[in-house]
Amino acid sequence: MKEIDIPIEASVGQSRTNPLARVFDELVRFCRSRSMFMLHYCTGCGAIELPPAMTSRFDMERLGIQPMVTPRQADILLITGYVSIKTLKRVILTYEQMGSPKYVIGICSCTVNGGMYWQSYATAKQLDQYLPVDLYIAGCMPRPEAVLEGMRKLMDRIRSDEADGWKDYYRRYDWYLGNQQHLFGDDWQTPADVIGEASHYDLAGPGTEGEHTRLLQQCQKPLEPQQTFFQIGGSLEKKGEFHE
């Protein structure tokens, strides 16, 4: 497999001079807040209140919010309920695949502090230790009205540029990674190059790299294409290998 070098040009140290830039920023933020695609990762029982919130009774679509099927096309990651440690890994993988700007909403008391599973060995307690949560909607489970209220709140925060959890993930990546390593072990790694992304977005801060990212680099194994087997007419073909 050949490695291709894609040059990334970061606009380091360039300050904006266009006086209209801010006007456009505001317009962009307004549009962004009115068209949100959400990936609802139904981790727990709180997901039950989403179908009524999305369908004709409460109709989230009138606010411009729609469900989306893949992380790469979604803006909001909705965590609906308790996150088991096993699920948390998948949630982090999903989050890192989403394109910025991205927002995380923690629905249910379980995402705030463990909820009724506070003494369970299987669930993670505070979601915001592992992912930057922009908004919590507490309740066991919150009613669709509360979900809509929370969504409106997020829209306001996007418009006023306060919902910047995704920037926080780049700026304090070392802290988030440390908490993740605490749960998953030292050899925890994801395919995403978060530090590279942070410098690409010009968001690398003093907390981006640290002892935990050094540990990550030490333990990092090169990614290999996953070998999957599928059957065509009786013969086993191997996918994920390159033939000349």
Next chain:
Amino acid sequence: MSKTVTPWLDNLLQEIEGIEIRRKDSRRVRIDIAADSLPTLLELLRGRAGYVHLSAITCVDWIDESQFELVYQLWSYESQSLVSAHIRIAREPGVYVSVFDLYQPAAFFERDIHEMFGVYFEGSPDMSKFILTEWNGPPPMRKEFDSEAWVNETFEWKDYQPDWLKEITEQGGGIVKTPEETRQKNP
């Protein structure tokens, strides 16, 4: 076919040593049996009495008696009745024989019990991790595992009295019963 446990089954079972049969009602029988005789019993029930469906194997940890109890739930479609066979095995070393050769679904139940209680089933096809693939601690359903202590050691708790809540409390809202109060064990 009558929907009861047939009486001839009783006669048949009386042949096994160390067996105690209790009828719970017309369609439920509880059998306590010595661990050594269980495979024989299952073979009899499956081969001769139509109990072809093993619905579950459950495990109970009797830590004070230093024993595990294994319960095999067997269902007969013909007589529409349930037999639960109870055995006790020693908690240490916690090894028992698999019944996979008689009932293939047993593989899953045994793998699950191995993961949750640490009981090893000899002859079971796969004793590797099943659901708790991310778990490296002791088998969590064993009574000596203190989940609460583990959680307190591993996780931090969020502050339940943040500043923004004080404003709400002054207006008459807020938390009615704090989690600290809830968590206090009754004396």
